[in-house]
Amino acid sequence: MAKEQIYTITCDNASNMVKLARIINNECEEINVIETNANDSDSNSDSDIEFEYERGEGTSLSTNDIENELFNEDFENNDNTNKEVEDLQKIVMSAIEPKSITSCIRCSVHSLQLCVLSGLKNAPIASCITEARKVVKKLRTPKYASWLKRKHLKYAVIDIETRWNSLYNMLYRLLELKEFCKLHDGTNPDVKLRDCEWESIQSVVNALNPAKTATLALQKQDLNLGDFYGIWFKAIHGLTADGSILAKTIKIAMEKELKEKYLENTTFLAGMCIFLCVPRCIILV
Known part of the structure; x- marks a missing residue:
């Protein structure tokens, strides 16, 4: 069983057991960062490859596509719009960011x-x-x-x-x-x-x-x-x-x-x- 597959740990309130769940989470997050960097390298080397839908209409939506759409500058340039777009960018990027799921139940x-x-x-x-x-x-x-x-x-x-x-x-x-x-x-x-x-x-x-x-x-x-x-x-x-x-x-x-x-x-x-x-x-x- 991989660490990422551990959903929850039930333990007493001892600090060493609670810390165990936190360590597993930290290690899983480090693995996610490494995998994300590796995926970025792969996407750069394979930038000429297109993945088509079954009907041949458009390309599949990836994390990079979402980031490109979020961070493009093609919008009305005023303070209110900038603030709204920045807030939306933070919410969406937080949602798609890989997270560890292991929790500790006392x-x-x-x-x-x-x-x-x-x-x-x-x-x-x-x-x-x-x-x-x-x-x-x-x-x-x-x-x-x-x-x-x-x-x-x-x-x-x-x-x-x-x-x-x-x-x-x-x-x-x-x-x-x-x-x-x-x-x-x-x-x-x-x-x-x-x-x-x-x-x-x-x-x-x-x-x-x-x-x-x-x-x-x-x-x-x-x-x-x-x-x-x-x-x-x-x-x-x-x-x-x-x-x-x-x-x-x-x-x-x-x-x-x-x-x-x-x-x-x-x-x-x-x-x-x-x-x-x-x-x-x-x-x-």
Whole structure:
């Protein structure tokens, strides 16, 4: 497969992978320049050869013919006409100039992770999560683990700090153990949380729920660009409905990501055209 045949590259947001697509584009453009120069040399040496249409009427239209027609001086000489002709020349020459077509599509799941991590970093919820993590660590000790087992309750789940979905799972499970904690926090203060902290934990889980649902949906094997946009749009709508500070922060990051990395990508827009032709997607929009 030639480099010019690569239409799109799907990768995460790592700078080295994004740079790969840019390098391929640059190399393809250099090849196009070399081929154009070679074609110019061939056309000069074969200037006496005429290519006729099947009916024998006129010659076939080439890039050189277009340039000659555009840059001839046989037009009315005034400032307005000159400006219009120059603008037309730029538009046409830009359209017929060989261009590389390889584009880079960012991984939708990875982009979503970055948006959520940005929200978690900027929203004022760090102290709430820290206190919740302390309680979870206590609930995972042999003492409480065996106690939970006797009560036929689920074990507490600890998060991995670099993975926000594990944070969601930790807080969600802690809420399931809320009744146990409140029942025993009088004699076991190490599992005690204030009411405002429980409310903050519930608020964080509610805010992360649209992103959690979107993450699972974006992991489908047959996902296309239209599906991605629909899932992303529903997540933004869910965050808007939630209205908390964390939800608003994640929503702003998602809207910025969509605008800067997807809606300016011609390959993504082409996929969106197909998306809008599917009846189920039209209903969603």
